[in-house]
Amino acid sequence: MPESEGAAQSETGAAATVPAVELSGITKRFPGVVANHDVNLRVRPGTVHAVVGENGAGKSTLMKTLYGMHKPDEGTITLNGEQVVLHSPADAIARGVGMVHQHFMLADNLTVLENVVLGAEPRRWGGFGLNRAAARTKIREIGKQYGLEVDPDEMVERLGVGDRQRVEIIKVLYRGARILVLDEPTAVLVPQEVDALFEALAVLKGQGLSIIFISHKLDEVRSVADDITVMRRGTTVATADPKTVSSRELAELMVGSELPSPQTSDSTVTDRPVLELSGINLIDGARHLLRDVTLTIHAGEVLGLAGVEGNGQAELVESIMGMRSVDSGTIKLTGDDITSWSTRRRREAGCGYIPEDRHRHGLILDAPLWENRILGHQSRKPNVRGPLVDRAGARTDTERIVREYDVRTPSIDVLANSLSGGNQQKLIVGREMSGNPKLLIAAHPTRGVDIGAQTAIWDLLRTARAEGLAVLLISADLDELIGLSDSLTVILRGELVAEVDPSTVTPEQLGSAMTGAGEAA
Numbered sequence: 056m057p058e059s060e061g062a063a064q065s066e067t068g069a070a071a072t073v074p075a076v077e078l079s080g081i082t083k084r085f086p087g088v089v090a091n092h093d094v095n096l097r098v099r100p101g102t103v104h105a106v107v108g109e110n111g112a113g114k115s116t117l118m119k120t121l122y123g124m125h126k127p128d129e130g131t132i133t134l135n136g137e138q139v140v141l142h143s144p145a146d147a148i149a150r151g152v153g154m155v156h157q158h159f160m161l162a163d164n165l166t167v168l169e170n171v172v173l174g175a176e177p178r179r180w181g182g183f184g185l186n187r188a189a190a191r192t193k194i195r196e197i198g199k200q201y202g203l204e205v206d207p208d209e210m211v212e213r214l215g216v217g218d219r220q221r222v223e224i225i226k227v228l229y230r231g232a233r234i235l236v237l238d239e240p241t242a243v244l245v246p247q248e249v250d251a252l253f254e255a256l257a258v259l260k261g262q263g264l265s266i267i268f269i270s271h272k273l274d275e276v277r278s279v280a281d282d283i284t285v286m287r288r289g290t291t292v293a294t295a296d297p298k299t300v301s302s303r304e305l306a307e308l309m310v311g312s313e314l315p316s317p318q319t320s321d322s323t324v325t326d327r328p329v330l331e332l333s334g335i336n337l338i339d340g341a342r343h344l345l346r347d348v349t350l351t352i353h354a355g356e357v358l359g360l361a362g363v364e365g366n367g368q369a370e371l372v373e374s375i376m377g378m379r380s381v382d383s384g385t386i387k388l389t390g391d392d393i394t395s396w397s398t399r400r401r402r403e404a405g406c407g408y409i410p411e412d413r414h415r416h417g418l419i420l421d422a423p424l425w426e427n428r429i430l431g432h433q434s435r436k437p438n439v440r441g442p443l444v445d446r447a448g449a450r451t452d453t454e455r456i457v458r459e460y461d462v463r464t465p466s467i468d469v470l471a472n473s474l475s476g477g478n479q480q481k482l483i484v485g486r487e488m489s490g491n492p493k494l495l496i497a498a499h500p501t502r503g504v505d506i507g508a509q510t511a512i513w514d515l516l517r518t519a520r521a522e523g524l525a526v527l528l529i530s531a532d533l534d535e536l537i538g539l540s541d542s543l544t545v546i547l548r549g550e551l552v553a554e555v556d557p558s559t560v561t562p563e564q565l566g567s568a569m570t571g572a573g574e575a576a
């Protein structure tokens with residue numbers, strides 16, 4: 056973990072300075088939920104300020120209020136000493152507040168320059184009216200000034216995750232932001248990219264910008280933040296000094312529970328193959344999305360697949376689940392050749408699936424929780440009785456998931472989009488673990504989930520594994536990947552390029568293997 060550079064200097068004269076951001080008494084209600092209640096947050100200029108809290112604590116709601124997406128029911132927003140009312144993100148941007156969302160919002164088929172300028176130009180976008188030379192110069196200047204260099208003429212689709220994030224940050228700086236909100240910026244990065252991001256943040260704050268940073272990774276928060284504000288159940292409950300607080304103390308402030316550890320317990324791997332892939336190829340035009348992928352996962356085994364996002368993981372998962380047809384090769388589930396089976400048949404045969412993109416594949420956001428319980432499981436108990444949907448059965452089982460997985464919700468009748476991100480994830484995990492699957496494809500199972508729920512999900516995976524579940528685990532959290540996996544394979548450009556021993560490999564070595572930069576031990 057990098058040291059937070061300049062943490063000491065930023066304190067000079069802090070007492071006298073006007074806060075860059077001061078939120079006082081913010082309350083925001085949604086039907087049936089008070090998402091923020093009397094929240095107070097004070098961010099010193101030229102600092103990185105972390106906001107931590109368990110899922111549903113109200114962090115995103117607060118940030119959306121600061122970014123003009125929500126109007127608070129009560130309370131005030133003061134920026135650099137001036138009280139403001141923000142009606143929209145455009146308003147927030149005009150006041151120097153920029154937000155980088157966790158899901159990047161770039162257009163792949165445009166260049167860096169076009170993406171940065173898109174929406175910032177007063178004239179209609181259409182190629183003319185845009186002074187490319189001036190924009191290019193400005194992007195290069197921003198890159199140099201803040202250590203965020205990216206080629207303005209590169210196509211975004213050719214950039215890796217770390218560079219895409221830089222483009223998002225440059226986009227915000229291009230619009231003149233002096234206050235940056237970063238929502239879980241490290242969730243998708245490998246350790247080297249995290250280091251690079253933190254270096255950039257140190258430069259930004261050195262130039263007087265303020266950064267508000269939401270994260271569930273407490274070690275990271277302690278290394279990069281100058282101040283920490285803890286939220287619990289909709290309100291700010293404490294501030295902490297990252298130089299003295301421990302991760303355990305922070306966790307206790309958040310949830311009152313002990314820090315989890317993803318260490319694997321004794322091996323439960325059997326010699327009974329559950330999933331066997333042999334010679335899988337998936338070709339799109341001239342591109343090999345998957346090349347000759349062969350692997351076996353046994354009952355009781357967690358096989359971790361490490362890779363930088365976009366190297367074929369999504370395609371592999373979709374091939375296993377029957378959402379894509381492979382061009383050659385075979386897929387077997389407990390000995391049956393399922394290569395040509397439909398997704399539904401594969402699910403019925405015991406494949407559980409926690410998808411990477413919970414909004415696209417995991418949930419119907421404008422349906423209530425109990426209907427989401429049925430999604431993908433419409434032909435199985437407890438959701439059907441005979442040929443009919445069993446509404447009562449689905450509802451009762453949704454109640455069970457809400458209880459067992461600690462999904463924070465006022466009821467099972469609320470729409471899925473009213474749950475916080477982490478609670479949506481818990482609902483999906485609960486659903487996919489129902490009905491005792493033989494194989495679980497778990498793509499980022501704890502992404503966006505707080506440490507309390509993370510421990511619970513890890514425990515559940517371990518228990519199910521001990522009972523014979525085979526798991527294909529994909530995660531950008533390398534500690535999770537190393538800690539939970541019995542075997543670990545690296546995927547790069549659609550090929551399985553290395554096997555590493557999870558009991559000896561370090562996150563740094565794994566990160567290098569993932570980028571093809573060097574050999575893992």
Ligand SMILES: Nc1ncnc2c1ncn2[C@@H]1O[C@H](COP(=O)(O)OP(=O)(O)OP(=O)(O)O)[C@@H](O)[C@H]1O
Nearest residue numbers: 085090110111112113114115116473474475476477
């Ligand atoms: N648009 C909405 N409608 C109704 N309720 C909402 C809405 N947005 C958020 N909530 C509720 O407000 C509460 C706070 O949610 P919020 O997304 O701010 O939490 P969070 O701390 O960001 O959580 P996470 O770490 O899971 O992202 C939750 O109970 C959530 O269900």
